[in-house]
Amino acid sequence: MKEFLLLGLQSQLNKIQNPTLHLNSGISLPPTASARNLGFMFDSNLTFSDQVSAISRACFYHIRDLRRIRPFLDFSTAHAIGTSLVHSRLDYCNSLYLNLPKTQINRLQHIQNSLARAVVAAPRSSPADHMTCSAGD
Numbered sequence: 001m002k003e004f005l006l007l008g009l010q011s012q013l014n015k016i017q018n019p020t021l022h023l024n025s026g027i028s029l030p031p032t033a034s035a036r037n038l039g040f041m042f043d044s045n046l047t048f049s050d051q052v053s054a055i056s057r058a059c060f061y062h063i064r065d066l067r068r069i070r071p072f073l074d075f076s077t078a079h080a081i082g083t084s085l086v087h088s089r090l091d092y093c094n095s096l097y098l099n100l101p102k103t104q105i106n107r108l109q110h111i112q113n114s115l116a117r118a119v120v121a122a123p124r125s126s127p128a129d130h131m132t133c134s135a136g137d
Contacts, residue, residue: 005035006044013044040093048096052104059089059111066118075120082119086112 006019013019021029034043034050041051062085070078090108097108117124 004029004031005042006031007042007046008044010045038093040096048100048104052100052107055089056107056111059085060114062089063111063114063118066115070118070121078119078121082115085115 004021006013006016019031023029031044034041036042041048041054043050066078066081066085073081090111097105114124116122
């Protein structure tokens, strides 16, 4: 079934009584809550919460795997794996993260902190967990 993404501020979207598109062919298209384009998830309010959640799930999956094999890797190999994970997941379309709420930025920062601890084989809980990100201040 085909759907479409309706973008706007929540106050603007609330003004629309019936957001369903009715085509000449008799087909009705309901709006969807989010849509993926080039691997990036957009939601109707552009909060990117679905995107950050998807990145978190994927990154923590890979971080868990890195922690499992880390005892068998030297530092340079672990560093290369960590760097490639950051470049492929966190840096992809990172300009779209401009002006994200601090809570979303903190979630992304938590991924980086966890990955750094996995690369250097540090304990999962460290003082870095209690620090907040200065981005967006």
